[in-house]
Amino acid sequence: MLLAWAMPMVAAVTVWKWLFDWRQGVINWILVQLGLDFDGHNWLAEPLSFFFVATVIITWMSVPFVALSVYAALTQVSDEVLEAAALDGASGTKRFMYIIFPMVRPVISIVLLLQIIWDLRVFAQIRLLQDAGAPVSETNLLGNFIYELGIGRQDFAGAAAVSLFVLALTILLSWPYVRNLLKEDES
Amino acid sequence: MSATHASAPAHARGGSPAKVSQARLATTARRKFRVSKLVGNLTAIVVALLWVFPVYWMINSSFTPNARLSSRTPSFFPTNATTANYENATDGTGFWSALQMSLLITIVTLIAVILFAFLAALAISRFKFRGRKSFIVAVLFIQMLPAEGLFIAQYKMLSATNLLNSVVGVSILYTAAIVPFTIWMLRGFVAGIPAELEEAAMVDGLSRTKAFLKITFPLLAPGLVAAGVYAFLQAWNEFTIALVALPAADKQTLPLWLRGFLNASVNQGVNWAQVMAASTLIALPVMIFFLFVQNKMTGGLVSGAVKG
Structure with a gap:
């Protein structure tokens, strides 16, 4: 897990490109062994499977951070409280719902906020995957679209406008969490 | 945990049918608990493998001669390992x-x-x-x-x-x-x-x-x-x-x-x-x-x- 988090993003994407390689990639090989018709299947040529691969990679890279944070938070939940709840007759599910979850909630919400921020800004992963010959215009995310507008077509004003749009979108999506954080700050 | 608490006194008294069935309930609960633990462990192992595999594959491939990598069947271990790729x-x-x-x-x-x-x-x-x-x-x-x-x-x-x-x-x-x-x-x-x-x-x-x-x-x-x-x-x-x-x-x-x-x-x-x-x-x-x-x-x- 830790290895995945420490892995430089470019290296990670490169490895995944190799895993999904259409001629010699392991994933195609495994699928063929399972009796599926994936011989020579090019994952990156179709927008849908392109995004599937991108999702796999981004998930692969994000999970360790979230897992570690939540794990660290779980170690803060004291055993005494759990035991007390068990003695009072709370079942496993109930203990999770009413004790464990509320205690780790602050961590989960900040991790959620960070993930929203980071995932909305995904750019490099897509860009690197596009190097493998994917149809660029159909596989652009917002970040790549901005890059293409600004650097590619020299439309600086347009790129800036889309950036502000992304900023607004991020603020909108993360507003509840930001407000929570600020409220905690007050107290 | 609550299962063991419940079963211990039932065995000790060993008596009424109600208590016996309670004890049996407790053992099935424990078995269920064990099964779910097994499933949990298995899932954890599979997930861990999913996360480790790409890293392993990277290192494995880096020591394999390229000619071998180009064959149709992948080699899962670096046989005839070489450092030529690094050089x-x-x-x-x-x-x-x-x-x-x-x-x-x-x-x-x-x-x-x-x-x-x-x-x-x-x-x-x-x-x-x-x-x-x-x-x-x-x-x-x-x-x-x-x-x-x-x-x-x-x-x-x-x-x-x-x-x-x-x-x-x-x-x-x-x-x-x-x-x-x-x-x-x-x-x-x-x-x-x-x-x-x-x-x-x-x-x-x-x-x-x-x-x-x-x-x-x-x-x-x-x-x-x-x-x-x-x-x-x-x-x-x-x-x-x-x-x-x-x-x-x-x-x-x-x-x-x-x-x-x-x-x-x-x-x-x-x-x-x-x-x-x-x-x-x-x-x-x-x-x-x-x-x-x-x-x-x-x-x-x-x-x-x-x-x-």
């Missing part, structure tokens, strides 16, 4: 100059980030001043700006000041990009140290500076380590800003070099063995470094980021 990857393709660039930039960024973030974190959690709250909100929102939107401005600023393709230019951009999150992290640490400690030391006759250096600073050390590790990882792995700020081929950082290395061969069939060797070279220092500091890092990250 080819580091030979004359600009690896060493890229390594130098990466190291320089990382060190400069690390120092700058720690310095700025530390001072800013102290300021926002120790002093009350006008606009403190809006400063905190600004720090958070700046992180949300898509980096691509800043490219053009950054590029123009750098080219106007002749800082394109220079260590200083990239380091400034990295510092600006990393500082907000580290402020956010360190702020929690500073807030976790009661100001009373410092005041007590001052009552005992230390000067303000001395109280800070002798009391607060040592207590902050784990937080600084955590922030430092984060800054190191970010600066070492960064790709997007480097892509814009370092257009010259001989001034690339390692991630840029790897991409160039892969793209150079994309048309005539990629030499995956060499590419994997190159990836391993970039990933290895970070991974080794990380294995050493991981425990402090996770603890620090959470306690810092979460404490109000």
